[in-house]
Structures are given as C-alpha cells and as structure tokens.
Amino acid sequence: MKSVVLVTGAGSGIGKLTAESLAEAGHIVYATMRDVDGRNKQRADEIRAWTKAKNVDLRPLELDVLSQESADAAVDTIVKEQGRLDIVMQNAGHLVIGPTEAFTPEEIVKVFDTNLLGAQRVNRAALPQLREQESGLMLWISSTTTKGGFPPFMGPYAAAKAAMDSLAITLSYEIARFGIETSIVVPGAFTRGTAHFPTAGKPADEGRAAAYDRYDGIMDQVGERLSALTPEDANPKAVADEIVRIVGLPAGSRPARSIIDFVGDGAKEVIELAEEVRIDFARRIGIADLLQAKVMRKA
Numbered sequence: 001m002k003s004v005v006l007v008t009g010a011g012s013g014i015g016k017l018t019a020e021s022l023a024e025a026g027h028i029v030y031a032t033m034r035d036v037d038g039r040n041k042q043r044a045d046e047i048r049a050w051t052k053a054k055n056v057d058l059r060p061l062e063l064d065v066l067s068q069e070s071a072d073a074a075v076d077t078i079v080k081e082q083g084r085l086d087i088v089m090q091n092a093g094h095l096v097i098g099p100t101e102a103f104t105p106e107e108i109v110k111v112f113d114t115n116l117l118g119a120q121r122v123n124r125a126a127l128p129q130l131r132e133q134e135s136g137l138m139l140w141i142s143s144t145t146t147k148g149g150f151p152p153f154m155g156p157y158a159a160a161k162a163a164m165d166s167l168a169i170t171l172s173y174e175i176a177r178f179g180i181e182t183s184i185v186v187p188g189a190f191t192r193g194t195a196h197f198p199t200a201g202k203p204a205d206e207g208r209a210a211a212y213d214r215y216d217g218i219m220d221q222v223g224e225r226l227s228a229l230t231p232e233d234a235n236p237k238a239v240a241d242e243i244v245r246i247v248g249l250p251a252g253s254r255p256a257r258s259i260i261d262f263v264g265d266g267a268k269e270v271i272e273l274a275e276e277v278r279i280d281f282a283r284r285i286g287i288a289d290l291l292q293a294k295v296m297r298k299a
C-alpha cells in the first residue's frame with residue numbers, strides 16, 4: 001500500500017538514503033530539510049533531478065526542526081497536497097565530538113535542540129493529524145550508543161540520543177490507543193557511506209579541549225578499530241532497506257525495535273533484555289494493550 005511519508009533530515013546520510021528507497025518502493029515521500037532555497041538548494045535540486053530520472057514521487061520540502069512554525073507549515077503542506085500523513089520518520093540530528101568538559105551548557109543545549117527538541121516540534125506538528133486519522137506510524141532513528149558500548153568523546157550526542165529514545169518509548173504508550181504505531185530503528189556505527197563523522201561539530205572552547213591532549217589520536221584509533229571490525233559489505237543502505245520493510249508491513253505487525261549493527265557493540269543484547277523487562281512490567285501494571293511486538297533482530 002502506498003503511504004505518505006515525512007522524513008526529517010533527508011538532505012544526506014541515512015535520511016536521504018531512506019527517502020530515496022521509500023520513493024523507489026512506491027511511496028509518496030517528502031524529503032524535508034532546512035533552507036531548501038539557500039544552503040541546501042543544491043541538495044534539493046539533486047533530489048528533483050533524481051526523482052525525474054527515476055520517475056518516482058520524492059519531494060524536497062522545507063522543514064527546520066529548530067522552528068515550530070516551520071514544522072507546522074511542512075505538515076500543513078503535506079496534508080493539503082495529499083489529504084493525509086501516514087508515516088513520520090524522526091531522523092534529523094547532528095553529531096558532536098570532543099571532551100565533554102569542553103562543551104558549554106549552551107552548546108549542549110543546542111545539541112539537545114536538534115536531536116531531541118526538534119523531534120518534539122515535529123511531534124506537535126504531526127500528531128494532531130495522525131490522531132484525527134486514528135492511524136499512522138512514528139518511526140524513530142535511534143543509535144546503539146543509547147544501549148551498547150560507545151566511543152569516548154561523544155557525550156552530548158549520546159545523551160541527546162538517549163533522551164530521544166526515551167521520549168519515543170514514552171510516546172509510544174500514549175498514542176497507541178489512537179491507532180498510531182511506533183517503531184524505533186537502531187543503527188550501529190557506520191564508518192563508511194555517510195558524512196556523519198566528517199561533519200561532526202566540535203566544542204568552541206579550544207583551550208579546554210586542548211587540556212585533554214593526552215588523549216590525542218584516540219578518536220582516530222577508535223575509528224580505525226571500528227573500520228576493522230566492520231565487514232566490507234556493511235552499508236548504511238541496510239538501514240534504509242529495513243525501514244522500507246517495516247513501512248511495508250501490515251498495520252499491527254511492525255516491530256517495536258529493529259537493530260542494524262554490523263559491529264556488534266552489545267546494544268542488541270541490552271535492548272532484548274530491556275524489552276523483556278519493559279513488556280513484563282507493562283503487563284504487571286495493566287497496560288499490556290499498549291505494547292507492540294518484541295524487538296526484531298537484524299544484523
């Protein structure tokens with residue numbers, strides 16, 4: 001069945017790959033990003049050219065997750081053009097790397113603004129439509145850093161992702177009785193195929209960061225080890241393919257979580273145990289009807 005899909009952060013990386021894959025699968029996809037007429041105009045134009053060449057329905061659309069007005073306007077545009085909105089993919093985010101101490105509280109607030117509060121702005125824009133329809137899928141892109149082992153010097157990012165993951169779980173209970181499903185997709189580390197690490201932000205306090213010079217080179221070392229642990233055929237396109245599979249499943253049969261981790265950082269084992277505990281506790285307190293299927297294993 002053809003779905004109307006909103007993808008945030010679709011200008012590059014997993015967001016772009018997924019938007020393209022969903023469009024090729026026959027869905028109507030809105031590839032949202034900020035400043036489509038300015039800094040991201042080239043990316044928007046590339047999407048339009050690719051769409052024409054492939055003869056699919058993929059539409060670039062302005063959506064700045066830092067603005068509630070922008071999120072509201074994007075959803076309004078989609079509903080006016082299609083009459084509905086079926087799936088919201090919460091993907092927009094930004095990685096920062098550096099000693100945690102070197103980030104000011106204000107800088108960490110900005111990380112949370114993009115990775116957590118941005119998702120909440122999209123929630124507030126989209127959920128009234130999904131509740132009115134009494135159908136839909138909230139699809140969240142989490143990270144194995146929230147549950148498994150993760151490299152050092154990613155503190156603000158990992159904290160923001162963990163907060164987003166927690167928000168997604170809480171929200172899943174609260175929207176279930178409106179017929180809205182939740183699936184949390186959990187990618188592992190991909191050292192190739194995205195610009196995630198090359199475009200990562202750094203703390204502005206260079207002096208405080210320099211105080212950690214005894215750790216110089218450790219991120220390169222970790223990156224080299226991750227690359228060595230990653231199979232040659234590991235590709236972030238696997239995340240996009242899994243999302244296409246989830247979207248194509250009948251309503252009511254989608255997994256609560258799906259993990260795509262080629263490195264094996266332990267997140268799968270932790271998530272499986274956490275889901276067992278969560279399901280058991282939900283049953284004990286009488287909200288089992290708000291639960292979806294257990295975690296879906298995927299490597």
